[in-house]
Amino acid sequence: MPWSNQSGGPWGQKPQGPWGTGPQGGGGGQQPDLEDMLRRGQDKLKGFIPGGGGGFRGFAVIGLGAILLWLATGFYTVRPDEVGLNLIFGRYVGKTGEGLRYNFPYPIGSVIKPRVTTVNTIEVGQRTGDTSQRITQREVPEESLMLTGDENIVDINFTVQWQVSPTDPQNYVFNLKNPDASIKAVAESAMREEVGRRNIQAVLTSDRGPIEEEVRKLMQTQLDEYGAGVEIRQVQLQKVDPPQQVIDAFRDVQAARQDQDRVRNEAETYASRVVPEARGEATRIIQAAEGYREGVVADARGAASRFTQVYETYKTAPAVTRERMFIETLEKVLGGSDKVILDQKGGQGALPLLPLGTLQGSDTPSQRNVGGQTGTVIQQGAGR
Known part of the structure; x- marks a missing residue:
């Protein structure tokens, strides 16, 4: 050292500072010597090293300690x-x-150390921000406007929830450079594909749930093919509307279609009531005609059979058959008419006759079976 504590340094014999004053503070003690402190530290370090720290052995111990500390x-x-x-x-x-x-x-x-349980959310078609304690949403038309299968434009906003695959986190870390951008691109592509397969009416009404599930499956398949190491948890449609510029005209079209459906339903209801009635009436007429046909055919066959039987009988006894047929014919002709029978052998004129039919409470002449034949009997001849 160029000076010592005894000499007082470059400012004189007394311990003074660079501004010509001594050390301030109570006690007036001497300042600690820096060189002495370093010397005492070296002595303590030698005490920890066997052999006083000299030679190769001391450096080996120091190196071994450093290696152990590095491995830890x-x-x-x-x-x-x-x-x-x-x-x-x-x-x-x-x-x-x-x-x-x-x-x-x-x-x-x-x-x-990637986090595999954190659920991340990606927005497509809109951006949600928090400014001044108020949540704001900004539309992104270049992502939300899509073409349907019937060549209509629909405005769709949706979110995708995803997480790192617990089974393949290395694929997520090493295969994806920008996970959010990659997943958003796959989501937009899958949504456009599913919307392009359907007409706008189904997209706006009945197919919201199937679209979400199909888009999730399609995204998962594509990301697995890319080896992305990502699991798609849920796809949720936030807004499905026609473009803002034509929404009023589209509502008019929707109202017209609803009226069309209503009128069609009413017509189908009327048809479902009238057609069965007409079919039932037609069936009834057909069955009545078939019954009439069967009756006429049966009567004709019976008459033909009866005529054949009469003919066979006539061949056996022609005289008896002719008389029987004559009597049966008279019975049919005279059976329903008023008759007067005169006995030409018994007298010269007609005899008074008691109205037996009137006395019996009937306006028709009395009937009796004579010799197996039915006839009206007025008077029997007195000469017999």
Whole structure:
């Protein structure tokens, strides 16, 4: 040293500062010597090293301690929502679960710990922001306007919820450079494909649920093909409307279609009531005609059979058959008419006759069976 505590330094014999004054403060004690402090530190360090720290042995002990301290930096902790990805010289060698783990320390090894339980949300067609404690939404028409299968334009906003795959987190880390942009591009492509398969009426009304599920499956399939290491949890449609410029005209068209459906339903209801009645009436007429046909055919067959039987009888006894047929014919002709029978053998004229039919409470002449034949009997001849 160029000066010592005894000489007082460059400012004189007394311990003074650079501005010509001595040290301030109570006690008036002497300032500590920096060189003396370094010397005492070296002495303490030699006490810890065997042999006084001299030679190769001392440097070996110091090097070994440094190596052990460096190796101890390889311990790391994996949280329950993380997966540890071990790398050696930048190459992926395996993954570890939660808990205290170890890998070679830097620069040989390193660890990447992606979170596999965090659910992330991507918006397509709109952007939601929080400014001045107020949530605002901004439309993105270049993402939301899509073409349907019947060549109509529909405005769709939807969100995609995704998370890192717990089974393949290394694919997410090493295969995706910009996960949000990649997933958003796949989501927009899948939604356009599904909307392009349907007409606008189905997209606006009945197919919202099927579209969400089909888009989720299609996204998952495409991301798996890319080896993205991402799981799509849910696709949710936020807004499905016609473009703002034509929404009034579209509502008029919707009202006209509703009227068309109403009138069609009324016509179908009327048809469902009238057509069965007409079919029933037609069936009744057909059945009546068939019954009449069967009756006429049966009568004709009976008459033909009866005529054949009479003919067979006539061939056996012609005289008797002719008389019987004559009597039957008279019975049919005279059976329903008033008759007067005169006995030409018994007298010269007609005899008074008691109206038996009137006395019996009937306006028709009395009937009796004579010789197996039915006839009206007025008077029997007195000469018999």
